[in-house]
Amino acid sequence: MKKHNFNAGPSILPREVIEDTAKAILDFNGSGLSLMEISHRAKDFQPVVDEAVALFKELLNIPEGYSVLFLGGGASMEFCMVPYNFLEKKAAYLNTGVWAKKAMKEAKAFGEVVEVASSAEATYTYIPKDYTVPADADYFHITTNNTIYGTELKEDLNSPVPMVADMSSDIFSRPIDVSKYICIYGGAQKNLAPAGVTFVIVKNDALGKVSRYIPSMLNYQTHVDNGSMFNTPPVVPIYAALQTLRWIKAQGGVKEMERRATEKANMLYAEIDRNKMFVGTAVKEDRSRMNICFVMAPEYKELEADFMKFATERGMVGIKGHRSVGGFRASCYNALPKESVQALIDCMQEFEKLH
Numbered sequence: 231m232k233k234h235n236f237n238a239g240p241s242i243l244p245r246e247v248i249e250d251t252a253k254a255i256l257d258f259n260g261s262g263l264s265l266m267e268i269s270h271r272a273k274d275f276q277p278v279v280d281e282a283v284a285l286f287k288e289l290l291n292i293p294e295g296y297s298v299l300f301l302g303g304g305a306s307m308e309f310c311m312v313p314y315n316f317l318e319k320k321a322a323y324l325n326t327g328v329w330a331k332k333a334m335k336e337a338k339a340f341g342e343v344v345e346v347a348s349s350a351e352a353t354y355t356y357i358p359k360d361y362t363v364p365a366d367a368d369y370f371h372i373t374t375n376n377t378i379y380g381t382e383l384k385e386d387l388n389s390p391v392p393m394v395a396d397m398s399s400d401i402f403s404r405p406i407d408v409s410k411y412i413c414i415y416g417g418a419q420k421n422l423a424p425a426g427v428t429f430v431i432v433k434n435d436a437l438g439k440v441s442r443y444i445p446s447m448l449n450y451q452t453h454v455d456n457g458s459m460f461n462t463p464p465v466v467p468i469y470a471a472l473q474t475l476r477w478i479k480a481q482g483g484v485k486e487m488e489r490r491a492t493e494k495a496n497m498l499y500a501e502i503d504r505n506k507m508f509v510g511t512a513v514k515e516d517r518s519r520m521n522i523c524f525v526m527a528p529e530y531k532e533l534e535a536d537f538m539k540f541a542t543e544r545g546m547v548g549i550k551g552h553r554s555v556g557g558f559r560a561s562c563y564n565a566l567p568k569e570s571v572q573a574l575i576d577c578m579q580e581f582e583k584l585h
């Protein structure tokens with residue numbers, strides 16, 4: 231049976247990315263060696279990093295003066311690296327979910343943290359709009375897509391201070407104005423690569439402004455100076471990331487990714503809104519295109535397990551909602567084909583007919 235992969239992360243990647251990476255694992259560039267057996271400093275590997283960096287810059291239209299880094303540690307490591315490198319006195323955070331909260335928690339170890347607004351009281355079903363970012367903050371931290379709650383900032387905000395963004399789960403799903411940010415980071419395992427590599431886009435002249443000592447591994451400058459080769463980078467995930475970046479470019483770039491994401495999300499939200507058995511959890515204006523969260527309508531609540539079984543039997547994978555939201559979450563990342571969204575919609579319609 232065909233599987234439709236709605237996993238929230240690690241998640242679906244384009245088939246050709248997996249195949250090309252599998253080939254390189256067996257034989258890298260016809261060298262007779264596996265990608266897993268070569269030095270990251272081998273002359274054949276440097277071009278992989280160089281091309282991945284170049285494609286990041288090209289696809290996201292990154293201005294001069296920024297570096298692209300491939301690190302370990304996941305987005306969670308960046309929760310601490312960001313304040314380590316940028317927080318001198320005060321930082322502002324928008325609390326839009328568990329990940330935002332975790333980022334805020336780490337920052338508190340380094341200085342004053344201002345929570346400008348929070349939607350915690352409503353289980354993060356919306357993104358706060360009315361708040362003031364202190365003009366003397368070192369940066370304003372946002373989470374552009376809240377993977378667990380299915381809310382998304384679909385445009386770059388205006389902020390009186392430079393922004394830092396966790397874009398783990400919506401990177402490459404829309405064009406971004408990178409010039410508004412001093413740092414954009416994310417774990418690659420949602421929309422880019424298998425787990426193991428973290429991408430960081432950092433503005434070079436924003437570095438070196440804090441007075442504390444920063445341990446070498448946690449200092450962005452170290453990785454800028456060493457082209458992500460200060461220590462052994464995650465070679466296989468970087469190789470896979472390069473294949474995804476090539477794929478995105480071949481498909482038409484981030485504008486095309488955005489068009490597809492909007493199309494897929496509109497299809498599924500239309501069904502959620504039409505079908506009497508389901509309701510969306512996020513407020514409409516903040517609905518995520520990447521993670522689509524819905525629950526059974528109150529009068530059908532007891533059929534939740536039945537629908538899960540029904541959908542699973544028809545090839546749907548990974549649609550169980552996060553335990554803090556319940557219900558269902560269909561993650562519709564770049565690599566998810568429209569046909570999979572249609573297959574889920576068909577399931578919802580068939581299930582409705584049965585009841």
Ligand SMILES: *Cc1c(COP(=O)(O)O)cnc(C)c1O
Binds near residue numbers: 420
């Ligand atoms: C998954 C996720 C994280 C955590 O990423 P790790 O790489 O596992 O540390 C952080 N932020 C967001 C928005 C996520 O979706």
